[in-house]
Amino acid sequence: MQSSFRLEVATPERMLINEAVTEAYIPGADGYLGILPGHAPLLSEVGIGQLDYTLVNGQKHLVVVQGGWVEIHGHHVRVLANAAEMANEIDVERAQRALKRAMDRLNHKGEVDLARALNAARRAQARLEAAKGMSPVSGPR
Known part of the structure; x- marks a missing residue:
């Protein structure tokens, strides 16, 4: 094999x-x-x-x-x-801002495209974790 x-x-x-x-x-x-x-x-x-x-x-x-x-x-x-x-290419500050924007949209009481806001939050969170060397499968690097 x-x-x-x-x-x-x-x-x-x-x-x-x-x-x-x-x-x-x-x-x-x-x-x-x-x-x-x-x-x-x-x-x-x-x-x-x-x-x-x-x-x-x-x-x-x-x-x-x-x-x-x-x-x-x-x-x-x-x-x-x-x-x-x-x-190693991820701009951490930009990812943090994107996560904050997504969370603000999710917490907004008005009309929100929930699926779009959730996907934005997931993207930003994945980027932040990767930039910090955190793998959801094998843990910290």
Whole structure:
């Protein structure tokens, strides 16, 4: 059995990851997908959250993804995300402001697009946690 697989993460703007990895945890629409070498073929929706992966040298990394699709076939895992950013690229102050705006909208007594406000809060929270090195799957880095 092969001990690694190729992980590709791309958005419409750029390729973020094209690496050999030993494991990946991808936020799905209904929870996290744990991917190891030899995973069964799959096509699934990607949710909002942190994609956690381990390189063959043991280094762990995080990237925040915001919707899209994941395709698993053979020794390749391809994530085509609507938006994504590496943890080290996240502007923490901007993410904090986005979270505050989303929470203000959720706490507002007037008419609010609840789904949109919740998604904004989830995106901002995932970005803040990734910037701090907090993985929902493997804990602090």
